[in-house]
């Protein structure tokens with residue numbers, strides 16, 4: 327694991343494990359708005375396989391698989407991934423969805439330039455230091471083929487919670503034991519440096535205000 331907020335990362339992993347164990351289907355069964363958008367974008371680009379990071383219990387992985395994509399879903403919660411595998415089996419989608427434990431602070435497993443699309447809904451706004459975020463985005467760029475797409479959504483600094491959560495280190499905020507980051511446009515633009523911007527859009531998925539970011543590897 328990279329150095330950074332190692333203790334914080336462990337505590338967050340425990341927190342997510344406990345949350346998924348207590349509340350299976352924590353994020354509901356409907357896909358995120360970002361996943362619906364990504365399915366259109368990936369389809370239009372002729373992409374049929376997706377690496378999903380921070381997939382949770384798999385509402386978006388299952389949606390993408392139902393749309394015909396092959397999905398490799400990763401998360402650092404084994405409990406969430408077990409739920410994902412069970413849902414995929416029940417839905418008859420297990421031939422198109424694989425799931426593997428992975429902490430995105432570690433290098434992404436794929437070899438250089440072997441992946442067509444990476445999707446991450448509400449992962450980058452988790453408890454990462456700025457250096458960890460830059461490293462993660464660099465890893466996504468490394469594994470994508472030239473022209474490959476990276477679509478992600480993150481909490482916006484315009485969200486009403488941005489002012490009310492308790493500020494902790496490095497621009498992170500904490501509420502109820504969960505730590506995350508609210509992104510302003512400057513941070514979105516900084517992380518897009520070196521990429522071909524495709525779509526950067528603020529939107530609402532009540533009660534959250536979010537950024538949806540789509541960039542292509544040059």
Ligand SMILES: C[S@@+](CC[C@H](N)C(=O)[O-])C[C@H]1O[C@@H](n2cnc3c(N)ncnc32)[C@H](O)[C@@H]1O
Nearest residue numbers: 342353380381382401402403429430447448452
């Ligand atoms: C807000 S949830 C979003 C889950 C899913 N993308 C969705 O929209 O339903 C954030 C997810 O990121 C995962 N996560 C947080 N930090 C992670 C890390 N360092 N590596 C891998 N997964 C992580 C959590 O376990 C959790 O499933």
